[in-house]
Amino acid sequence: MKAHQLRMLSKEELKNRLRELKRELMELNFQKKTAKVEKPHLFKEKRREVARILTILKEKENEKD
DSSP, X not given: OXXXXXXXXXXXXXXXXXXXXXXXHHHHHHHHHHSOOSOTHHHHXXXXXHHXXXXXXXXXXXXXX
């Protein structure tokens, strides 16, 4: 997802997406340890999306202050 799409989501939706991405990253890491990963580019994509979500959540927190 792009940053502008993520900014339209509520905090709860962002937190749910974050949980989902962390689970996917964990599964990718498990695949990496046990066998060859078919799509290694997904590691980078998922980590970047996690960073985007964390940044947007922090921005939304700071808006209230």
